[in-house]
Amino acid sequence: MKQHIISVLVENKAGVLARVSGLFSRRGFNIESLAVGTCETPGMSRITIVVIGNDMHIEQVKKQLNKLIDVIKITDITEKEHVERELALIKVHAEPGLQRSEVMQVADIFRAKIIDVGAQTLVLETTGDPEKIFALESLLRPYGVLELVRTGRVALQRGGPGPASRQ
Amino acid sequence: MKTGAAILIESLKEEGVEIIFGYPGGAVLPIYDELYDAELTHILVRHEQAAVHAADGYARASGRVGVCLSTSGPGACNLISGIATANMDSVPIVALTGQVPTGMLGNDAFQESDITGITLPITKHNYLVKDARDIKMTVKAAFYIAGTGRNGPVLIDLPKDVLTAKVAEEDVISGEPELRGYKPTLKGHSKQIKKALDLIYKAEKPVLYVGGGVIAAGASEELVKLAELFCLPVTTTLMGLGAIPADHPLNLGMLGMHGTEYANYAVSETDLLIAVGSRFDDRVTGKLSHFAPHAKIIHIDIDPAEIGKNVNPDVPIVGDAKSVLADMICLAEKNGCISEPWLEQVKSWRKNHPLRVVEDGKVHPQNIIRKLSELLDGGGIIVSEVGQNQMWAAQHYGFKKPRQWISSGGLGTMGYGFPAAIGAWFAKPEEPIVLIAGDGSFQMNIQELATVAQYKIPVKIVILNNMYLGMVRQWQELFYDRRYSYTELPPVDFVGIAKAYGIEGMRVDSVDQIDTALKTALTYDGPYLLDFQIEREENVFPMVPAGAAISDMIGKHNHNGGSGP
Numbered sequence: 001m002k003q004h005i006i007s008v009l010v011e012n013k014a015g016v017l018a019r020v021s022g023l024f025s026r027r028g029f030n031i032e033s034l035a036v037g038t039c040e041t042p043g044m045s046r047i048t049i050v051v052i053g054n055d056m057h058i059e060q061v062k063k064q065l066n067k068l069i070d071v072i073k074i075t076d077i078t079e080k081e082h083v084e085r086e087l088a089l090i091k092v093h094a095e096p097g098l099q100r101s102e103v104m105q106v107a108d109i110f111r112a113k114i115i116d117v118g119a120q121t122l123v124l125e126t127t128g129d130p131e132k133i134f135a136l137e138s139l140l141r142p143y144g145v146l147e148l149v150r151t152g153r154v155a156l157q158r159g160g161p162g163p164a165s166r167q
Numbered sequence: 168m169k170t171g172a173a174i175l176i177e178s179l180k181e182e183g184v185e186i187i188f189g190y191p192g193g194a195v196l197p198i199y200d201e202l203y204d205a206e207l208t209h210i211l212v213r214h215e216q217a218a219v220h221a222a223d224g225y226a227r228a229s230g231r232v233g234v235c236l237s238t239s240g241p242g243a244c245n246l247i248s249g250i251a252t253a254n255m256d257s258v259p260i261v262a263l264t265g266q267v268p269t270g271m272l273g274n275d276a277f278q279e280s281d282i283t284g285i286t287l288p289i290t291k292h293n294y295l296v297k298d299a300r301d302i303k304m305t306v307k308a309a310f311y312i313a314g315t316g317r318n319g320p321v322l323i324d325l326p327k328d329v330l331t332a333k334v335a336e337e338d339v340i341s342g343e344p345e346l347r348g349y350k351p352t353l354k355g356h357s358k359q360i361k362k363a364l365d366l367i368y369k370a371e372k373p374v375l376y377v378g379g380g381v382i383a384a385g386a387s388e389e390l391v392k393l394a395e396l397f398c399l400p401v402t403t404t405l406m407g408l409g410a411i412p413a414d415h416p417l418n419l420g421m422l423g424m425h426g427t428e429y430a431n432y433a434v435s436e437t438d439l440l441i442a443v444g445s446r447f448d449d450r451v452t453g454k455l456s457h458f459a460p461h462a463k464i465i466h467i468d469i470d471p472a473e474i475g476k477n478v479n480p481d482v483p484i485v486g487d488a489k490s491v492l493a494d495m496i497c498l499a500e501k502n503g504c505i506s507e508p509w510l511e512q513v514k515s516w517r518k519n520h521p522l523r524v525v526e527d528g529k530v531h532p533q534n535i536i537r538k539l540s541e542l543l544d545g546g547g548i549i550v551s552e553v554g555q556n557q558m559w560a561a562q563h564y565g566f567k568k569p570r571q572w573i574s575s576g577g578l579g580t581m582g583y584g585f586p587a588a589i590g591a592w593f594a595k596p597e598e599p600i601v602l603i604a605g606d607g608s609f610q611m612n613i614q615e616l617a618t619v620a621q622y623k624i625p626v627k628i629v630i631l632n633n634m635y636l637g638m639v640r641q642w643q644e645l646f647y648d649r650r651y652s653y654t655e656l657p658p659v660d661f662v663g664i665a666k667a668y669g670i671e672g673m674r675v676d677s678v679d680q681i682d683t684a685l686k687t688a689l690t691y692d693g694p695y696l697l698d699f700q701i702e703r704e705e706n707v708f709p710m711v712p713a714g715a716a717i718s719d720m721i722g723k724h725n726h727n728g729g730s731g732p
Contacts (some may be wrong), residue, residue: 071348
């Protein structure tokens with residue numbers, strides 16, 4: 001069992017996300033994370049899916065995805081040199097005073113931005129790989145993490161042209 | 168200015184559609200108004216499920232895309248098992264459904280159902296048309312997708328306001344649909360084909376394992392040629408029956424759960440299994456780890472996702488069966504029988520373990536099928552329901568050609584056969600059409616007697632009546648201590664029912680009536696129903712119990728007391 005990051009270039013049409021995500025659940029594959037948005041080519045979107053499975057499962061997932069009419073191209077980024085990032089927003093309990101300054105120090109070390117200051121809370125924005133986000137979350141937990149939201153991972157192959165321009 | 172409905176009918180005609188099977192309703196009133204005086208035949212069935220099965224039967228018999236039409240909500244939902252049937256067996260159909268007006272979508276409006284959502288996992292693709300200008304292009308794309316690559320069902324959902332909207336001629340979007348994500352591979356890789364041939368040259372005990380892909384691709388001729396070139400024994404799946412004539416010396420008949428003993432022995436002993444347009448379905452392979460355990464595997468399929476799904480082949484070839492087989496024949500540098508001792512072995516299995524036929528004065532279904540095959544000389548179009556009737560027909564009818572055998576394989580849909588027979592007749596009105604049914608499955612779409620009567624469709628209905636849901640009863644007998652839980656059916660006067668619809672029929676109780684009854688039905692000008700009272704607890708044998716190796720059959724038949732491997 002290995003984690004795979006699959007980048008799926010799709011037609012930007014209604015229902016395409018349901019087609020893609022439905023395929024995973026129907027064939028018994030769990031999606032670890034999924035991120036979707038428009039991409040460099042008008043009319044297309046890129047979906048980044050993180051999925052865990054053995055080689056045979058992943059091969060089958062890719063082939064089944066390829067059968068969808070609205071799927072234009074699939075790249076298993078895991079096998080290639082790539083960069084991956086995820087963004088998280090963390091609302092943490094931070095009373096004015098010592099606690100607040102400690103949280104701000106942690107944020108500083110992680111190069112997380114403070115994007116909202118409330119009477120008793122701070123909202124931190126951080127970007128990185130999943131390990132970094134996990135580490136930050138662990139350090140903030142003692143102060144009280146009130147809410148946390150993650151975008152899911154996005155990834156791109158390093159160097160060279162992207163999948164769309166290779167069409 | 169034209170309405171969306173008018174554009175739809177025009178677009179269908181442009182795709183060469185001659186016939187639609189359908190059932191009217193509120194949301195499709197604009198389409199039916201167009202059909203009123205359109206040069207397009209519409210067949211009114213009595214249940215939407217029959218419309219989709221008929222379109223499917225039409226497609227299987229003709230090789231063209233079948234079309235069905237239903238209203239929104241319940242009408243659309245009634246298409247579901249038929250769409251799933253077509254999807255499992257890769258049958259090209261286009262299903263048109265009405266929908267509530269776009270402004271009411273998602274509002275739980277009267278007769279609204281999210282049919283594109285519901286059919287997402289059982290269609291090759293589907294469309295919800297939200298703008299009348301897109302209808303023409305959508306129809307074009309739907310027919311292209313349904314009928315190319317690995318064929319399959321495509322659904323087009325048409326909201327009522329889209330059907331009534333008026334569009335100026337110049338605003339209709341036309342031309343070739345842009346399908347960036349759909350590029351089926353038709354031609355096999357020549358390097359792979361050469362690798363496959365190398366395996367064939369070296370094989371000592373080769374077997375061709377042929378599925379519905381060969382029928383769909385129209386590749387029977389190439390298949391038989393390749394088999395003859397190297398004297399390769401051929402076994403077919405349920406879907407592949409007719410790909411090679413039943414009486415061809417290299418034909419081993421069907422393999423798998425109810426396959427012939429000799430086909431299953433051959434596959435269990437083979438050292439090279441050449442799978443063509445078949446998908447290693449569990450009903451074929453039995454216990455996967457014991458399937459063709461000594462064999463190298465060549466897998467030829469048009470769908471890349473089938474390759475490696477169940478079995479990892481030594482040589483995968485993605486491509487259309489016709490093109491790949493033709494290339495194999497063309498690129499072959501050797502020929503001639505490469506496996507004399509193997510052919511002798513197969514021959515002896517065939518001689519010593521034939522299918523069981525009992526002649527003891529009782530009405531055995533196998534004998535009815537054999538007699539029918541004899542009377543039609545292995546011709547006609549044979550449509551089956553699902554269950555014992557289907558297996559007996561598959562085992563004992565001597566199919567000569569592809570597209571002669573029409574049966575729900577993958578989904579195993581009871582109630583499929585009767586409406587499919589209606590569709591098949593419209594595709595091939597010059598051929599005799601026979602439905603082989605059980606008393607259980609016939610009652611699943613029995614209302615279509617009305618359609619048959621209305622259009623005078625000369626289908627010959629052969630009911631193998633054992634007053635049981637026979638196949639389930641067989642499993643209960645063999646694996647559930649004969650506890651016949653809800654599988655016994657009370658007697659039904661099928662002839663009386665047929666008569667009520669104005670259809671002739673005859674009840675057959677004894678062996679000496681079989682011949683006359685079949686002849687009467689076959690020569691009768693019009694539909695005819697035969698209600699055969701067969702041996703009630705007759706079983707389909709041989710049988711591979713679920714999960715067993717296919718060489719491990721029960722109900723074996725040892726002609727000379729010889730035994731299998």
